[in-house]
Amino acid sequence: MELTNGAEATVKLEGGYLTKDRVAKRYRLRELDERIRKERTKAESRLMSEARRLGIPTPIIYDVENSVIRMQYIPGTPLKHVINDELSERLGKLVGLLHTGGIIHGDLTTSNLILYNDRLYMIDFGLSFMNCGVEARGVDVHVLFQTFESTHHDHKSLTEAFCRGYRHVFTGADEVLDRVTEIEKRGRYA
Amino acid sequence: MxxxxxxxxxxxxxxxxxxxxxxxxxxxxxxxxxxxxxxxxxxxxxxxxxxxxxxxxxxxxxxxxxxxxxxxxxxxxxxxxxxxxxxxxxxxxxxxxxxxxxxxxxxxxxxxxxxxIEIGRWKTPARDPVTLYVSGANSQVLAYRMGRYRVFGETLDIGLGNAFDKFARSAGLSHPGGPKIEQLAKKSTNYIPLPYVVKGMDLSFSGLSTAATEALKRNSLEDVCYSLQETAFSMIVEVTERALAHTGKNEVLLAGGVGANMRLREMLDIMCSDRGVSFHVPEKRxxxxxxxxxxxxxxxxxxxxxxxxxxxxxxxxxxxxxxxxxxxxx
CATH class of the missing domain: 3.30.420.40 (ATPase, nucleotide binding domain)
Structure with missing residues (x-):
C-alpha cells in the first residue's frame, strides 16, 4: 500500500513495515541526483538511530539498501492536524534533546512529527546532519517557525510554547533563539 | 472589477x-x-x-x-x-x-x-498556483493560504540571479550574468560537483557562487557555468516540488527575470509533468x-x-x- 508520494520519496507499507524509497528525479542530472539520494539515505538511517539513542522516539530501522530504507511503521496522526500549545512545548523538548546531541533535523515541519500512543515520533531525517553550531541550530528552528507561520493560524502561541520546551532541556537555547530572530531579519528582503 | x-x-x-x-x-x-x-x-x-x-x-x-x-x-x-x-x-x-x-x-x-504573481494569474490559466519567483534579488516559493501569500521557502542569503551575477563578474562576464551563463552552459555536459544547499524548504546560494568561482581555477568556464546552473536550478525545483507536496496545490507559476532561462523551464516542466500538475509561464514581457x-x-x-x-x-x-x-x- 502506498502511503505518501512526497516530494522526495515514495513511502509504502509492506508486510507490516514501511519502505521509504528515494525516487530518481528526472529533472536533475543523473550524477547529481544519485549523489543526493545516496547521501540522504545514508545520513537519514544513521541519524535516525542516533536520535533514538538520545531518547527521541523515531521508527526502528530494519534494513538499508542503496536509496531504500525499511523501517518500523508508526500509525499515528501527523502533528499538523493536532498541534496545540502543549504538543508544541513537547516538540520543543524533543528538538532540544536533538540539538543537545549535536543533530540537526534539517526539515522540521509539523508533517514530520507523528502523534502515536501519546508519544511524539520524529520522522524523515532525510536532510539531517551533525552540527553543533548556533547557525545550523538556528536555521533548524527557523524552518519550523516558518511552517508554524505559513500553515497554522495561532503561530505566535505555538512558537512561545515551543521555546518553553526548548529552553527547558537545552542549555544553549537562548543563544539559538536569538539567532533565529537574526536569521529572520537577515534573509534577503526579510 | x-x-x-x-x-x-x-x-x-x-x-x-x-x-x-x-x-x-x-x-x-x-x-x-x-x-x-x-x-x-x-x-x-x-x-x-x-x-x-x-x-x-x-x-x-x-x-x-x-x-x-x-x-x-x-x-x-x-x-x-x-x-x-x-x-x-x-x-x-x-x-x-x-x-x-x-x-x-x-x-x-x-x-x-x-x-x-498576480500578473501571472492574469496572463496565464493558473488560478491557485505555487509560485516560484526567481530574480536578481529574490528567490521565493509562495502560495496563497488564509488571506495571505505565504512564503514556503526562500533564500537564506542572496537571490539566485544575484549569485549568478556575482559569479559572472568574477569570471569577467558583463551584467546581467544569467543569459551569458546560459549560453556558455550549453557548450558543456561535464558536471563538476558543487555544494547543493537545501535546508528544509529554504535555500542558500552565496556559498555556491563562491564555490563556482573557486572551481574556475581548475575547470573550463563552460563546465563551471553548466554545473552552476544544474546545481542551482535543481535546488529551486526541489523546493518548488516540496511546496507542492506540502500545500497539495496542482499548478506551478514561474515568475521573475531568471525565469527566462530555458534550462530552468525545462526542469520545472519535467518535475510538473512527473507530478501530474500544470506548469505556467507568462510571456517574456x-x-x-x-x-x-x-x-x-x-x-x-x-x-x-x-x-x-x-x-x-x-x-x-x-x-x-x-x-x-x-x-x-x-
Missing part, C-alpha cells in the same frame, strides 16, 4: 510605467538602467530613474491617448512600494505621488513580489520587472478599496509579500 490604473515599477534597474484596465494592458513604456561596468549601482540606478521618469510617464500617457484613454480616465496611481533599492523606490514613489495629486486620484502602494504588473495589482487593490493617503505612502525596501493582507481575493 472595473477601472483604469497607471502603475510605475522602479525597484531596481528597470523603470517602467504602464496603464491597464480590467481587459488588458493599454500602454507600457520602459527604460532600463544598464551599468557601464560591474553590477547595479543603487545611486546611479536611482539617478537614472529620476532622469527618465518624466519621459517614461509622458510617453505612456501619449501611447494610451492614441488608444482613446486620456488622463481623466485614470482612476488611481500605483507604484512599487517595495521590496527594492531604497533610493530607486523613493524616486518612483515621488513621481507617483505627484501624479496622484495632479490627477486628483488615490494612490496604491504595491508589493513587487505579489505583482509578479511579464516575467521580468514591468510596469504592467504594478498597474494590474494596483487595479485589483483599488477595486477592493485598498488605497493609501500620501502621508502613509512611505516606501519599504524590506517589504515582505507575507506582510500584505490580500484584500482582492475571495
Amino acid at each position: 472595473k477601472g483604469t490604473v497607471l502603475g510605475i515599477e522602479g525597484t531596481a534597474w528597470n523603470l517602467s510605467a504602464a496603464i491597464v484596465n480590467e481587459k488588458d494592458v493599454i500602454a507600457e513604456v520602459t527604460d532600463t538602467y544598464s551599468p557601464a561596468t560591474g553590477g547595479i549601482h543603487p545611486r546611479e540606478a536611482a539617478q537614472h530613474h529620476a532622469r527618465y521618469a518624466s519621459t517614461v510617464i509622458r510617453k505612456v500617457l501619449e501611447e494610451a491617448k492614441r488608444k482613446g484613454i486620456t488622463p481623466s480616465d485614470i482612476d488611481a496611481i500605483a507604484f512599487s512600494q517595495g521590496p527594492g533599492l531604497g533610493a530607486c523606490l523613493r524616486t518612483v514613489a515621488t513621481a507617483a505621488r505627484m501624479l496622484a495629486i495632479k490627477f486628483n486620484v488615490p494612490l496604491v502602494g504595491v508589493n513587487h513580489c505579489l505583482a509578479h 511579464y516575467m521580468g520587472d514591468n510596469g504592467a504588473m504594478i498597474a494590474y495589482l494596483g487595479l485589483l487593490m483599488y477595486s477592493s478599496g485598498d488605497v493609501m493617503s500620501i502621508e502613509n505612502s512611505h516606501v519599504n525596501p524590506n517589504f515582505r509579500p507575507d506582510d500584505v493582507d490580500v484584500t482582492w481575493l475571495e
Whole structure:
C-alpha cells in the first residue's frame, strides 16, 4: 500500500513495515541526483538511530539498501492536524534533546512529527546532519517557525510554547533563539 | 472589477510605467538602467530613474491617448512600494505621488513580489498556483493560504540571479550574468560537483557562487557555468516540488527575470509533468520587472478599496509579500 508520494520519496507499507524509497528525479542530472539520494539515505538511517539513542522516539530501522530504507511503521496522526500549545512545548523538548546531541533535523515541519500512543515520533531525517553550531541550530528552528507561520493560524502561541520546551532541556537555547530572530531579519528582503 | 490604473515599477534597474484596465494592458513604456561596468549601482540606478521618469510617464500617457484613454480616465496611481533599492523606490514613489495629486486620484502602494504573481494569474490559466519567483534579488516559493501569500521557502542569503551575477563578474562576464551563463552552459555536459544547499524548504546560494568561482581555477568556464546552473536550478525545483507536496496545490507559476532561462523551464516542466500538475509561464514581457504588473495589482487593490493617503505612502525596501493582507481575493 502506498502511503505518501512526497516530494522526495515514495513511502509504502509492506508486510507490516514501511519502505521509504528515494525516487530518481528526472529533472536533475543523473550524477547529481544519485549523489543526493545516496547521501540522504545514508545520513537519514544513521541519524535516525542516533536520535533514538538520545531518547527521541523515531521508527526502528530494519534494513538499508542503496536509496531504500525499511523501517518500523508508526500509525499515528501527523502533528499538523493536532498541534496545540502543549504538543508544541513537547516538540520543543524533543528538538532540544536533538540539538543537545549535536543533530540537526534539517526539515522540521509539523508533517514530520507523528502523534502515536501519546508519544511524539520524529520522522524523515532525510536532510539531517551533525552540527553543533548556533547557525545550523538556528536555521533548524527557523524552518519550523516558518511552517508554524505559513500553515497554522495561532503561530505566535505555538512558537512561545515551543521555546518553553526548548529552553527547558537545552542549555544553549537562548543563544539559538536569538539567532533565529537574526536569521529572520537577515534573509534577503526579510 | 472595473477601472483604469497607471502603475510605475522602479525597484531596481528597470523603470517602467504602464496603464491597464480590467481587459488588458493599454500602454507600457520602459527604460532600463544598464551599468557601464560591474553590477547595479543603487545611486546611479536611482539617478537614472529620476532622469527618465518624466519621459517614461509622458510617453505612456501619449501611447494610451492614441488608444482613446486620456488622463481623466485614470482612476488611481500605483507604484512599487517595495521590496527594492531604497533610493530607486523613493524616486518612483515621488513621481507617483505627484501624479496622484495632479490627477486628483488615490494612490496604491504595491508589493513587487505579489505583482509578479498576480500578473501571472492574469496572463496565464493558473488560478491557485505555487509560485516560484526567481530574480536578481529574490528567490521565493509562495502560495496563497488564509488571506495571505505565504512564503514556503526562500533564500537564506542572496537571490539566485544575484549569485549568478556575482559569479559572472568574477569570471569577467558583463551584467546581467544569467543569459551569458546560459549560453556558455550549453557548450558543456561535464558536471563538476558543487555544494547543493537545501535546508528544509529554504535555500542558500552565496556559498555556491563562491564555490563556482573557486572551481574556475581548475575547470573550463563552460563546465563551471553548466554545473552552476544544474546545481542551482535543481535546488529551486526541489523546493518548488516540496511546496507542492506540502500545500497539495496542482499548478506551478514561474515568475521573475531568471525565469527566462530555458534550462530552468525545462526542469520545472519535467518535475510538473512527473507530478501530474500544470506548469505556467507568462510571456517574456511579464516575467521580468514591468510596469504592467504594478498597474494590474494596483487595479485589483483599488477595486477592493485598498488605497493609501500620501502621508502613509512611505516606501519599504524590506517589504515582505507575507506582510500584505490580500484584500482582492475571495
